[in-house]
Amino acid sequence: MTRYEQLAQQVREQIQSGVWRAGDKLPSLRESGKRAGLSLMTVVQAYQLLESQGWIVARPQSGYYVAAHAQPLPQVVRSEKLLLSEQVDINTFIFDVLQACKDPEIVPFGSAFPxxxxxxxxxxxxxxxxxxxKFTPHNSLANLPPGNEALRRHIAQRYVLSGIQVVPDEIVITAGAMESLNLSLQAVTQPGDYVxxxxxxxxxxxxxxxxxxLKAVAIxxxxxxxxxxxSLxxxxxxxxxxxCWLMTNFQNPQGATMPQKNKQRLVSLLHERQISLIEDDVxxxxxxxxxxPLPAKALDSDGQILHxxxxxxxxxxxxxxxxVAAGRYAPQIQRLQLLSTVSTSVPMQMAIADYLLHGGYDTHLRRLRRLLALRQSVMSQAIAHYFPPTVKVSQPxxxxFLWLELRPEQSAMVLYQRALAEGxxxxxxxxFTTSNHFxxxxxxxxxxxxxxxxxxxIKTLARLIRELEPVV
Incomplete structure (x- = not known):
């Protein structure tokens, strides 16, 4: 652990133990450096790490303050931990919600897109x-499934650098993650199967x-x-x-990340029964x-996980x-793709391959992570400030994404309709369910x-939540 990571851990533990509370101003960079015997740059790195993780927030011309955290969600305890849906019927409702997010006059907190x-x-x-x-007719043929060779090689290299053994021949380029997920599901199931x-x-x-x-068994x-x-x-x-179709990291909608020991148990459970795991890791x-955090694919020993x-x-x-890094199913995925979309857009594949070749991707990712962490922290603080204290919020x-729970008698559907009417x-x-649990x-x-x-x-949502009447 580096010196700035050690300092960040010390401050994080101080916040967790109540030494510093939400809204408290932290010691200045110079003061912290002098006290810890560290350089100013080391303290800057520690504070930037804490900020990216949502623990503190910078205020221009003022300094760093402890971020406000809303009440975390309690352990989920439900009388029904398994829910069988013989027939899934939800497309119409999802379509209506997503259509509303396209209106430029609407604040798109309901959007799935960053x-x-x-x-x-x-x-x-x-x-x-x-x-x-430079595009030629030959490019279209050369980039049929499994896809652009240079792009698949770049993706395989990123797997290897993360400690995951994936070879280019296992990778099939698809028209977004949804096609990779759908093709994976088709490759391992038949109509009427349980998932x-x-x-x-x-x-x-x-x-x-x-x-x-297919039939859903919701866990x-x-x-x-x-x-x-x-329950699984x-x-x-x-x-x-x-x-199984699961998100092991930063799950949508709740933001959950499975601990590594849980991923190991998950892979063992499925391996014993030769059940395929479709791992959605977008x-x-x-x-x-x-x-x-490593995906479950890092633990795949027999090509049974489609990442x-x-x-x-x-x-x-x-x-x-x-x-999709499809393991043993790669040839089948290719055949299914040829029978449906034929191939992913060739110019788009080639453009991303060229971008990855000439560098800058990791620099972009570091900036993106820093901004997303900061923006999540700011929204969490606003929720903590304006929402009723009964509202519980996840801390991914x-x-x-942030997942929020109202009181059990309050209806998020009523809130959705009233909020949409106010933009x-x-x-x-x-x-996110075929039942009424959520x-x-x-x-x-x-x-x-x-x-x-x-x-x-956010203020509008806070007011509407306070106005919600219990559903009879």
Whole structure:
């Protein structure tokens, strides 16, 4: 551990133990350095790390202050930890909610997409322009499934640098992560099969199950540690489950990240039964700590884990370029893709490959993580300041979503409808389940640069929450 990391850990422990409380001003950079016998630059690095993790916040011309943290969500305790859905029917409702986020007059807290201003990449635009000038008919044939060779090699290198053994031939380039996830699901299931998913779950998983006529076994999921493994084991013993679709890092909608020991147990449970894991890791690069949490794919010993990700959430949302490290299923994924979309946009593949070759991606990612951590901290502080104290808020360590729980008798659907009428969108809990377990919950997108407009929107939500009447 470096000296600045040691200082950051000391300050973090002081905050956790109550030495410094929310709103307290921390000692100045020079004062902290003098007291600890450290250089000014070392203290700056420590404070910047704490800020990126949401522990402190900088105020211009004033100094650093302890960030306000809303009440964390308690351990999820539900009488029903397993929920079987023989028929999933949710597409219409999800479509209506997402359509509302397209209105430029609406504050899009309900959006699933990060703030577009985070991705103004002149180098990427130049790469695409250069590709367009050099594009030939041969390029279209050369980049059919499994996809652009240079891009697959770059992705494989990033896996290896993270300590994950993935070879280029295992990687299939797809039209965004949703195609990689859908193709993976088709590769390992047949209509009528059972699939274990989280509860609440990413609505894209629910849509895919509905389209492929699959049965969902929803497993209780905690906003801090992820899926309940005891409940998953019970489900594996009770139902003939063919696959699991999970987010192990920064889960959407709750933001949960499974501890490494939980990932090890998960992989063991599935390996014993030869059940495939479709791992949705689209937010994996958006971590706030010093190191990226490894996905379950790092523990894959037999090619049974299909690891899906994309550049849409961290580099180029409009390019729609994703991939799946498909293990033993790579040939089958390629065949399925040829029968559906044929291939991913070739110019987009080539442009991203060129961008990765000439560097700058990791610099961009570091800036992106720093901004997302800061923006999440600012929104959390606003929620703590304006919302009723009964509202509970998650504290994810990556991604850009916050999951909020109202009192059980309050309806997030009513809040959604009233907020939309006043120009603010949220993502109500009903989007993420086929039951009514999360009718008092909703998700907020914390990726936007804070402004008076966003603060007014938070104040509006706070007022509407106070006005909610219990649902009879």
């Amino acid at each position: 703030d577009a201003t985070l991705f103004m990449q002149p180098k990427l635009a130049r790469a695409l322009s250069g590709v367009a000038r 274990a998913i989280e509860s609440p779950a990413f609505y894209g998983a629910l849509q895919a199950l509905e389209r492929l006529r 209780a999921t905690h906003p801090q540690d992820g899926i309940d493994l005891d 084991q019970q489900a594996l013993e009770q139902y003939p489950i063919r696959a 937010y994996g690069e958006l971590y706030f700590a010093a190191d990226r 899906c990700s994309s550049f849409s959430k961290c580099l180029a949302p409009g390019f729609r370029v994703g991939w 360590v990556g991604g850009y 603010v969108s949220i993502a109500p809990g009903r989007m 009718d008092h919950c909703f998700r907020l997108n914390a990726s936007f640069d804070w402004s008076d407009k966003h603060e007014t929107a």
